[in-house]
Amino acid sequence: MQLSGPHIAHPSGSFTGHISALKPKLLTKAINEGERVSMSERSLSDWLSDAGDTLEDRGMEYGDPRHNLLRIYKISKLLGIQLRDPADVALVFIATKLSRMVESPEREDSYLDLIGYAAILGRCRFSTPEDWDDVESDSQL
Numbered sequence: 001m002q003l004s005g006p007h008i009a010h011p012s013g014s015f016t017g018h019i020s021a022l023k024p025k026l027l028t029k030a031i032n033e034g035e036r037v038s039m040s041e042r043s044l045s046d047w048l049s050d051a052g053d054t055l056e057d058r059g060m061e062y063g064d065p066r067h068n069l070l071r072i073y074k075i076s077k078l079l080g081i082q083l084r085d086p087a088d089v090a091l092v093f094i095a096t097k098l099s100r101m102v103e104s105p106e107r108e109d110s111y112l113d114l115i116g117y118a119a120i121l122g123r124c125r126f127s128t129p130e131d132w133d134d135v136e137s138d139s140q141l
Contacts, residue, residue, distance in 0.1 A: 051115035058116070065120045066135045086132075087124035093117045 055065075062068055069086035076083050083089065097114045104110065 047111070047115065051112045051119070054109070054112045055116045055119065064135065066124065066132065069120070069124065070132075070135055071140070085124075087121055090117050090121035090124060094121065 059065065066086065069089045072089045073083055073086040076089070083092075094114060094117045097110050097117060101107070101110050101114070
């Protein structure tokens with residue numbers, strides 16, 4: 001599968017990746033000769049690295065994901081939607097990504113988002129109540 005969209009060249013002249021307008025740090029690894037790399041040729045560490053870059057980009061745009069989960073949780077409660085805790089919001093995001101992947105399985109960012117949501121869910125599920133003290137006081141709603 002070949003990627004489409006804007007590409008950039010490394011200062012040395014080698015191709016370094018595919019960039020999305022929304023994810024400038026999301027760079028698909030490529031062969032030094034400038035050939036494009038298919039998704040199946042990417043290593044697990046490449047996927048995890050790109051997912052980390054995506055999380056970092058999203059964090060710069062939206063802030064700490066725990067704040068966002070808590071705000072969504074509070075809004076959901078106001079709307080009468082029953083969630084156990086803010087981590088359940090991450091489960092909803094995972095379900096949303098899985099649903100979208102059925103319709104558009106070729107979208108790389110969906111896989112990276114799925115990895116990121118799973119990491120956020122793990123962080124939330126294995127945190128202590130004290131880990132949320134700063135989130136509760138800093139979240140606006």
